Amino acid sequence: MVNYKDLGLVNTRDMFAKAIKGGYAIPAFNFNNMEQLQAIVKAAVETKSPVILQVSKGARNYANQTLLRYMAEGAVEYAKELGCEKPEIVLHLDHGDSFELCKSCVDMGFSSVMIDGSHLPYEENVALTKKVVEYAHQFDVTVEGELGVLAGVEDEVSAEHHTYTNPEEVIDFATRTGCDSLAISIGTSHGAYKFKPEQCHVDPATGRLVPPPLAFDVLDAVMEKLPGFPIVLHGSSSVPQEYVDMINQYGGKLEAAIGIPEDELRKAAKSAVCKINIDSDSRLAMTAAVRKVFAEKPAEFDPRKYLGPARDEMEKLYKHKILNVLGSDNKLSC
Ligand code: G3H
Ligand code: 13P
Ligand code: ZN
Numbered sequence: 001m002v003n004y005k006d007l008g009l010v011n012t013r014d015m016f017a018k019a020i021k022g023g024y025a026i027p028a029f030n031f032n033n034m035e036q037l038q039a040i041v042k043a044a045v046e047t048k049s050p051v052i053l054q055v056s057k058g059a060r061n062y063a064n065q066t067l068l069r070y071m072a073e074g075a076v077e078y079a080k081e082l083g084c085e086k087p088e089i090v091l092h093l094d095h096g097d098s099f100e101l102c103k104s105c106v107d108m109g110f111s112s113v114m115i116d117g118s119h120l121p122y123e124e125n126v127a128l129t130k131k132v133v134e135y136a137h138q139f140d141v142t143v144e145g146e147l148g149v150l151a152g153v154e155d156e157v158s159a160e161h162h163t164y165t166n167p168e169e170v171i172d173f174a175t176r177t178g179c180d181s182l183a184i185s186i187g188t189s190h191g192a193y194k195f196k197p198e199q200c201h202v203d204p205a206t207g208r209l210v211p212p213p214l215a216f217d218v219l220d221a222v223m224e225k226l227p228g229f230p231i232v233l234h235g236s237s238s239v240p241q242e243y244v245d246m247i248n249q250y251g252g253k254l255e256a257a258i259g260i261p262e263d264e265l266r267k268a269a270k271s272a273v274c275k276i277n278i279d280s281d282s283r284l285a286m287t288a289a290v291r292k293v294f295a296e297k298p299a300e301f302d303p304r305k306y307l308g309p310a311r312d313e314m315e316k317l318y319k320h321k322i323l324n325v326l327g328s329d330n331k332l333s334c
Helices: 013-022 034-047 057-063 065-081 099-107 124-139 165-179 217-224 241-249 260-271 280-296 302-328
Strands: 026-030 051-055 089-096 112-115 140-146 181-184 232-233 271-276
Touching: 013 026, 013 271, 026 034, 026 089, 026 124, 026 217, 026 302, 034 051, 034 065, 034 280, 051 057, 051 065, 057 089, 057 140, 057 217, 065 089, 099 112, 099 124, 112 124, 112 241, 124 140, 124 165, 140 165, 165 181, 181 217, 217 232, 217 260, 241 280, 260 271, 271 280, 271 302, 280 302
Parallel strands: 026 051, 026 271, 051 089, 089 112, 112 140, 140 181, 181 232, 232 271
Antiparallel strands: none
16 A cells, blocks of 8 residues: 555646636646656646546556556656756546556545546436545545536547536536536537538638537536536637647648647636646647658668657747646646
8 A cells, every 4th residue: 555645646636726817727738748748748847737637447457557657757856857856746546447447546646536426317426426535535546426418439538429418407417416617518528630621611811620619508507506616628729730740740640630629628728627638639749750761861770860850849849738728737846
């Protein structure tokens, strides 16, 4: 049994309270490898932002849960080495799907876990989330629950259709489970194909497809029911068109990849939405940079020569999110 406090990590409680009060959101970036983690930590330190490092089921299968946990411990030391004496780093389980998994993460030093019972019948979701909360809170580990279903397909997270969160359920859910934050469904979804072209209209100025707006009325209704309660948005990548274009320019084939417009995320970040999940954008940045090197320097075979530029591109992306979308910069004293 390792407590996250011994690893220099923090839970989400104070972080979220400050974010709601300050009208900004904490970035929750998924990581699967060293280059991503280095880029996240550098971006967070250089912008003085708190940050949530997320580990998904796909990441655990790819990189190993234990190794990822030690990498997060290393991230705290790395942040200090970069000049931030008191980094605020959360190690969070993304989309935990069982009590046993959440318990194993709590036991090995995660400071926050998500139990995703959103696909279960309501009462089963309540019971499972409550069970995780009762265990996690003994060790001061914070818990994210979810109500409503997000559409989209990733390696391990998939649903064909979304169902918006029912605001009538949120008080009962938060009270009976005791969860610390609630992920809701208001039209975001996982992956790089969040909308079908036929759902969008063309912006005459740019020629780009503009998706339908998020259901801010649902968010407003949730906030009215649960004033000041931390809300989480999954599936919040914006799918930057410059990366899609770059990938396609250098031999890729991404067709009609569409994300959440940044101005909608800016608006959400100013509300009780205090955690915004971003994974796909980092994948796009990495792929675009690697493809560019492969196309321009076909003789290159040292992985550092393409993973290095990929890391730089991800760092640029993470900084942009922090500074220009979420507003979580300059919140640390380091
Ligand atoms: O929520 C989904 C995340 O982007 C993680 O996806 O299971 O493919 O790692 P993954
Ligand atoms: P994106 O696929 O939009 O990056 O969402 C990631 C996410 O929600 C991780 O839980
Ligand atoms: Zn998610």
